[in-house]
Amino acid sequence: MTETVEVKICEDITFTTTTEVIMDELSNGIPCTDTGEYDWKPDKICEVDVGITCETVDGSSIDCNAIPPAESTDDCSVDVKYTYNVTNVGPTTENIDSLSRTLNGNVKDLTSALVSTELVPGDNVVSTEIVSIDICQEETRFSVSAEVDATSPSGVICEDIAEYEFDVEKICDVEVEIECVLADGTY
Numbered sequence: 001m002t003e004t005v006e007v008k009i010c011e012d013i014t015f016t017t018t019t020e021v022i023m024d025e026l027s028n029g030i031p032c033t034d035t036g037e038y039d040w041k042p043d044k045i046c047e048v049d050v051g052i053t054c055e056t057v058d059g060s061s062i063d064c065n066a067i068p069p070a071e072s073t074d075d076c077s078v079d080v081k082y083t084y085n086v087t088n089v090g091p092t093t094e095n096i097d098s099l100s101r102t103l104n105g106n107v108k109d110l111t112s113a114l115v116s117t118e119l120v121p122g123d124n125v126v127s128t129e130i131v132s133i134d135i136c137q138e139e140t141r142f143s144v145s146a147e148v149d150a151t152s153p154s155g156v157i158c159e160d161i162a163e164y165e166f167d168v169e170k171i172c173d174v175e176v177e178i179e180c181v182l183a184d185g186t187y
Contacts, residue, residue: 046158047090076136088119
């Protein structure tokens with residue numbers, strides 16, 4: 001006997017199949033019965049990944065993790081480019097519902113900056129933004145996160161979150177002036 005059942009494998013569920021076989025009584029009068037159960041949880045098909053890169057835009061394109069410390073107050077403002085890359089790593093077409101980033105506590109919606117919000121399997125879209133950061137401020141740890149939400153054709157929502165953090169070393173330049181005074185008050 002064969003039975004075919006259509007199921008939506010894009011949903012996060014476990015399928016359980018139970019089969020029971022009952023045979024006629026054996027010659028000794030004992031019925032022959034056997035039962036088997038099989039559980040199957042398919043991998044989630046709705047899959048999107050978001051990644052973040054950061055580099056300076058002064059012509060040197062240095063990764064943000066390698067930004068050198070400021071040598072003077074003229075070097076405090078550094079322009080960096082954050083790149084947010086969304087990739088459909090699943091087997092079905094996904095529609096991006098939202099792409100947002102949080103930079104040092106400030107949230108920004110980047111969805112409208114995407115060239116396309118429909119991603120076929122293996123496809124990706126990129127959003128970039130240039131931000132000026134002050135590497136001389138008291139706190140020199142910079143943090144950005146990105147979150148993407150997408151929907152599969154069956155309506156399953158999938159999401160991914162990425163974080164990028166970097167520190168910029170500080171150079172402490174201290175000038176000390178020492179004045180020597182003798183015990184009698186003379187210099």
